[in-house]
Amino acid sequence: MANSFELDQIDRKILELLQFNSRLSNQEIASQVGSSASSVWRRINALEEAEIITAYGLTVSPEKLGYGELVLLQVSLEQHNDDYLEEFTQLVRSIPEILECYATTGEYDYVMKVLATDMRSYHRFLRNRLMSKAFISKTFSQVVMEKIKFQKVVPTASG
Template identity: 80%
Template sequence: MVEQFKIDQIDGKILDLLQQNSRISNQEIANQVGASVSSVWRRINALEEAKVIQGYGLTVSPEKMGYSETILLQVSLEQHNDTYLEEFTEMVNTIPEILECYATTGEYDYVMKVLATDMRSYHRFLRNSLMSMPFISKTFSQVVMDKIKFQKVIPTTAAQKK
């Protein structure tokens, strides 16, 4: 089990600001949370060391990069031995169009978020990667028709209540 890091209201405000704009300066954060710059710097370092902050980044538009299709792909394995699980994990980690992959409960073993330039390219992806693996027993694809909510921001309120 992952140990929860204890944050206070100021830490929560710092995380909220950094999630909105990871390029914000420590001075601007200090101004907005009512703390000194050195205090903000120490708090951010502590959050980084505790792996609460796991990295900084930006969001790129899949559509602007030529990916017009987002597919939620469910996958079941024929068997769950170590060799097949390692092969599957290695395959997933080598395909950049697979953005996310989760081991799940229920009828399917995994759920993935996959990008494709079009449905033909998705068909090639299925045929050349997953369906070429002998231990994949079944797949189920759902094409995303519209993005209702896309959020990378993690709410900080739960961590502040503990």
Template identity: 45%
Template sequence: MHLDDRDRKILEVLQADSRISNADLADQVGMSASALWRRVRAFEDAGLIARYGAVLDPEVAGLGFQAVVHVQLTRHKSEKLDEFVRAIQTRREVLECYATTGQADYHMRVICADLKAYNDFLENFLFRMEAVESAQTNVILRAIKKDAAILP
């Protein structure tokens, strides 16, 4: 999808505040409200705008423990791999999971209430999966950059 400067401005503003009214957004980017609505609708239809949502503060939500977990699988048999992927997709503690190159097969960002809850996640879920050989945890001490916005 080709984007011009106005499209990028629309996307920048929407990522900063997805609750902005159509009229206010149109004013900010110098368009009529109807033309703006058609553009935003085209972004949605093309899949560029995947969804709208709220960004929560984990501490306020009672989720004070975050970690990046590097997971190594035992074997790459397709049925065990599929089982691992399906199981990870069901866990609320796993915010993100990426298949990667390098030493670890998967990298996950995990969030829990505290260390005890994380230990429970490891012992009663992750380490009980046949496909998991090992997991290395890097506890997140503080966020340095946490900007969810992307600009095409």
């Protein structure tokens, strides 16, 4: 459905505004895009129905909640049978400190972003929650030293 939706410049501007501040009212958006609040409301509903807008949210500072470490963790499975893949998927989804997980190409099967309060807690997480599982064969961790760019906003310009 989302593939057949044609975005115009007003739709793109609405998406841009909402990505930076999803709490804007339809009237505030309308004044910035040169439209009426009712037209903006209809456009936002259409963007939601086309699954271009998939969620609304906010960004929380991990550091302010006590997470001092961000680790990029690569994981390989022992085998790629359906049981191991399902167990791994369920495990990843059950651990809130795993923020993101992607199946990838290359030497490792998956890469994920993991939060930890400190390196000792990360070591416990790795040893007790992952490496204790028979279906995980190896891991490779990279500790993030500095965040150079963090962007949740998807560019709205076409092309």
